[in-house]
Amino acid sequence: MSVGRTIKAVAWSFFGIRKGSESQEDLGRLNPLHVIVVAIVAVGLFVAGLIAFVNWVAG
Template identity: 45%
Template sequence: MSTPPPRPPSRWRSIQAMAWALLGVRKGSEWHKDSAHIKPLQIVAVGVAAIFVFVLMLIAIVNWVV
């Protein structure tokens, strides 16, 4: 009996992994699971999107304050 191939991680799992990495809080076992399943392209895409959202939030805060 063969085992089914592992499912690719969802976008949500990639976003969670990136969020925990940005905060610097991550369990070693979870990091190993993610590094085995998440592709580097997914990490780069989520990271670029997170930076874009962060910059937009900073612009909105500055416009709101000024």
Template identity: 50%
Template structure:
């Protein structure tokens, strides 16, 4: 076994887009364990986080618009 073999770290596995969406979903509620946060910070792709955040915001705004239209229509 070479000396260089000991210094090599295993490749870091990046999270899937689904795992990123799950992390973004829980971050909207502000509920995240420190262990999960550290795992996400090490494995999430920043582009996936941005896209997931934009999707989450669009869904949130869409839900608010639907709720407001339902309330206004009943008035």
């Protein structure tokens, strides 16, 4: 199991573009707990980035 593969799967899901065959392969290989943790971290980084950007523009 690869952390990089989990990050890649979560990143592609953020954009909503993923091949069906790769998605099915990920369902069988990836640990759901790892996917959830990586997704929560990614959302946190995204929100922090948006907040920093708004503060920079408004500041």
